[in-house]
Amino acid sequence: MTEQPLIEVRNLTKKFKDFEAIKTPGVSLKIMPKEVLVIIGSSGSGKSTLLRCMNRLIEPTSGQVFFDGVEITDKEINIDDVRKNIGMVFQAFNLFLHLTVGENIALPLKKVLRLSEDDIEKRVKDNLRAVNLSEKEDSYPGELSGGQQQRVAIARVLAMRPKLIFFDEPTSALDPELTGEVLSVMKKLVTDFHYTLVIVTHEIPFAKEMATRVIFMDEGEIIYRGPPGDVFENPSNERLKKFLSKILEMH
Numbered sequence: 514m515t516e517q518p519l520i521e522v523r524n525l526t527k528k529f530k531d532f533e534a535i536k537t538p539g540v541s542l543k544i545m546p547k548e549v550l551v552i553i554g555s556s557g558s559g560k561s562t563l564l565r566c567m568n569r570l571i572e573p574t575s576g577q578v579f580f581d582g583v584e585i586t587d588k589e590i591n592i593d594d595v596r597k598n599i600g601m602v603f604q605a606f607n608l609f610l611h612l613t614v615g616e617n618i619a620l621p622l623k624k625v626l627r628l629s630e631d632d633i634e635k636r637v638k639d640n641l642r643a644v645n646l647s648e649k650e651d652s653y654p655g656e657l658s659g660g661q662q663q664r665v666a667i668a669r670v671l672a673m674r675p676k677l678i679f680f681d682e683p684t685s686a687l688d689p690e691l692t693g694e695v696l697s698v699m700k701k702l703v704t705d706f707h708y709t710l711v712i713v714t715h716e717i718p719f720a721k722e723m724a725t726r727v728i729f730m731d732e733g734e735i736i737y738r739g740p741p742g743d744v745f746e747n748p749s750n751e752r753l754k755k756f757l758s759k760i761l762e763m764h
């Protein structure tokens with residue numbers, strides 16, 4: 514039996530007024546369970562737009578998205594139910610500054626999953642341990658480094674036990690010395706917990722090591738896709754080559 518994709522996108526386009534952020538005839542892709550799909554591309558190429566259309570934080574202009582075989586671009590479905598299964602980590606950590614680390618993680622468990630106090634306490638502790646921040650449960654986000662805050666944001670997503678996690682440039686707001694600690698937590702999600710991940714990032718060494726597949730976007734289109742070896746070691750596409758040499762220059 515062939516395995517069902519966790520996400521399937523068919524001919525997805527997105528226009529903001531007259532501007533085509535994802536161009537016609539649209540993007541199509543499949544994400545299989547346990548894949549680590551990395552999306553690369555220049556600023557403005559449509560990476561975030563694609564990611565956000567896949568969980569309908571942005572409504573696609575046309576095309577379809579299926580999650581676990583169910584069409585979630587169907588307006589009749591309850592998108593909040595779907596989103597419980599699709600975690601998202603943003604560039605800006607989006608923590609509540611007036612709540613402690615523990616309370617930040619507990620909030621969606623209480624409000625969205627409606628778990629019991631005991632279950633919440635257990636999940637808070639388990640997931641803080643997973644990101645090596647057990648000692649920070651009672652701290653406030655403002656008392657933590659950016660890297661620690663992003664690890665709390667990851668713990669908050671993990672505690673929901675989603676079926677896959679989207680990362681939208683999770684290390685772009687961090688100083689280089691803090692980037693490594695977030696990337697190593699993300700590696701652990703793959704090696705220890707076998708999560709399915711979709712990651713928009715400029716961290717090429719991370720992508721080389723962890724991606725099962727890489728997608729290169731340029732001007733609202735997928736220009737190239739393949740395993741990391743093809744994309745990074747021997748790219749046969751001129752636009753991709755140019756992009757990679759620009760990234761190398763910057764780092």
Ligand SMILES: Nc1ncnc2c1ncn2[C@@H]1O[C@H](COP(=O)(O)OP(=O)(O)OP(=O)(O)O)[C@@H](O)[C@H]1O
Nearest residue numbers: 529532533534554555556557558559560561562563
């Ligand atoms: N809400 C919006 N209204 C109008 N235009 C938008 C909106 N969101 C994105 N765009 C435009 O769509 C294009 C794609 O943006 P997107 O954020 O998807 O790019 P990106 O590849 O993720 O870039 P970056 O790496 O800078 O985040 C850009 O030209 C952007 O200005």
